[in-house]
Amino acid sequence: MSGAGAEGRRTGADAPRPGAETSENAERDELYAQLRAYEGRAAATAGRGKDPVNEPMIRHWCEAMGDTSPAYRGPDAVAPPTMLQAWTMGGLSGHTDGTGRSAAYDEMFALLDGAGYTSVVATDCEQEYPRPLRPGDRITFGTVIESVSPRKTTKLGTGYFVTTRTDVHADGERAGTHRFRILKYRPAQRNKDAEPARRPRPVINRDNAGFWAGVAEHRLLIQRCTDCATLRLPWLPGCNACGGAEWDTVEACGEGTVFSHVVMHHPSFPAFAPDGEGGPYAVALVELAEGVRIVSNVIGVPYDKVRVGMPVQLEFLRTDPDLELPVFRASEGG
Amino acid sequence: MTRAYRVGDELPPLDIPVTRTLIVAGAIASRDYQDVHHDAELAREKGSPDIFMNILTTNGLVGRYLTDHFGPTAVLRKVAIRLGAPNYPGDVMRLTGRITEVAAGEPAEAVVQVTGDNGIGRHVTGTVTIALPGPSPKRSGT
Structure with a gap:
């Protein structure tokens, strides 16, 4: 998908929001309305897994998890089902052209980043595995933005929950569904280098x-x-x-x-x-x-x-x- | 695989030492390079006291817990997890599970409620559906 059309719409979101602290409610509603517009839009279309399902990645996963199941080794090996999402990940080089990520998803994240909701934490993962993945399977996937929550305050900070659903195919066959929820939030604690916390000043008057x-x-x-x-x-x-x-x-x-x-x-x-x-x-x-x-x-x-x-x-x-x-x-x- | 599974059966708990190595190895094996899963300094700048386990690793550990218990012929059908208290280095997560549904069939299926508690609270709550084939006529555990 061409990014050219997206650029024009992004500028407004990237602009700083100096009024954020003084008109918190107004900002929330306005931002939430903007975010909701992305519900139902594609987060990834015609995504392709960067690697086919393969034994080395399966082995590295099993080593990390301490998983010694014989089902994941040998000539009849399948991939651990819970590895589903790993086959769709952008990895260190990210989602470059042809591996999926849509302009809509990037735009929505730019909106959130621009408003100070810069951090991400995953909160929910729901997966179904209709068909096992085997070495050699070529992975394709599509992701839709299912829902965006109203602004929530959590221990980590304030932010919005974004739920996506990814349908994963292996050699064209439906192989998995992956519903994923993240919290995109504004960290509660500031960077310590910014300025150390100060105690409130005493009120000094003629009596004291x-x-x-x-x-x-x-x-x-x-x-x-x-x-x-x-x-x-x-x-x-x-x-x-x-x-x-x-x-x-x-x-x-x-x-x-x-x-x-x-x-x-x-x-x-x-x-x-x-x-x-x-x-x-x-x-x-x-x-x-x-x-x-x-x-x-x-x-x-x-x-x-x-x-x-x-x-x-x-x-x-x-x-x-x-x-x-x-x-x-x-x-x-x- | 001949034993019958019943609603109410408890799985033996599994203790997972949450080492820094496990957190980083799990993040990399799942191709998750978010800095909060490997760089303590950047994690702190984002309001976290340290790096913490990514959700894909938790997912993998929950899956392993089930297949360790039910054996290699058991097949995960659905895994749904929700995260709470983060898994920070130095903690221990204790996974526990309880069978809440058993459906007869070819193969039979069980639903297991899973929890993982660490030193600061409940890290994960999950529901897993797992197919439990009877004694396998082929591919006998070689």
């Missing part, structure tokens, strides 16, 4: 500016009411014991114990995880020696080793060039 000024000097400052001497943390405009508006500060000595804690598993938030990979992390309520409590991270132990009552010591952690935070290192066991 003194706290953050202390952190900048590596001092954890607790507010103290000058009327009734009650300590308070986090910082507040007034005393929650007597209502007094005047205050001064006391510097925490840095000793504390874990009063309570939770482990965050989901959603993954790479900036908070010690490994930066988005794994689980512990959030603790630490009771300071002075008697007030602060929400922070416990470092120096795996998330699942944080315990209530565990002694901890204040430290200041620079999470990125613009942010330093008070955190608590588990002091148990040095």
Whole structure:
């Protein structure tokens, strides 16, 4: 099939979509409508297997699978039926002219790639084997795009399921049907080289500016009411014991114990995880020696080793060039 | 091949060590050169923690599990699989199977529900239809 007619239609799909993040719903509907137009169209016509069914490829397959069945060896050998799709694959050099892939299929993929759905994972494979394949059989096939799903969100990312059906013939005889479903998706995690995940910035205002000024000097400052001497943390405009508006500060000595804690598993938030990979992390309520409590991270132990009552010591952690935070290192066991 | 198969029969489980070599060898034997099946760095850029087994290899292993059990005269008619938790290197996938239908005939056919579980969950769920010829008059397992 000539690609000339396809080129004109592809340009729109290849154009960048700067509005993708701001008008997600509109984009979804529009893209889905475009994708659905490909349902029923050929994904491959008059495809030809690059190699006839042959013993070396059968042997390599059986070696990889650990399949020692005698049915796949010797003068009466057949090919393992589950190898069906392998005979239609483009391989390293891809589907070049004459081996199948249609312009419609390429166009649809270009649409998805252009919209950021660049990754592929196969999810379903349904095969029927009406006739065994034997060495020497010449493979031909045709593929139709059966369906495209609405946009779905999966653990891997957001994307569209595309289902194709391939009819495989051997020397002109129907030999197999192969229904295949892939997810064409936008990866959920970005390339690590792009930019490391950053923690959210604290909101600093006139009520808590003194706290953050202390952190900048590596001092954890607790507010103290000058009327009734009650300590308070986090910082507040007034005393929650007597209502007094005047205050001064006391510097925490840095000793504390874990009063309570939770482990965050989901959603993954790479900036908070010690490994930066988005794994689980512990959030603790630490009771300071002075008697007030602060929400922070416990470092120096795996998330699942944080315990209530565990002694901890204040430290200041620079999470990125613009942010330093008070955190608590588990002091148990040095 | 003289034994009778019955609905409810369980196949003995088969443990498949998911090595990096198996993943790459399976991908290449199935002519699948998608980078996520052989290049860990590119797999990570696409949001996967490592390379993972391609669906064709899973399909081949499911087929092998059935024919290992039923013997070389058994013939696969249909294999339908759905993938879930990926097979990453270092894991072990345990295949299990249970006969859910047996149809008498020439040859008899059985339907087997197959699952493959790995360390992170259910990798594969499948339904396989397999023809079970009686004692073969010709081509006796040479």
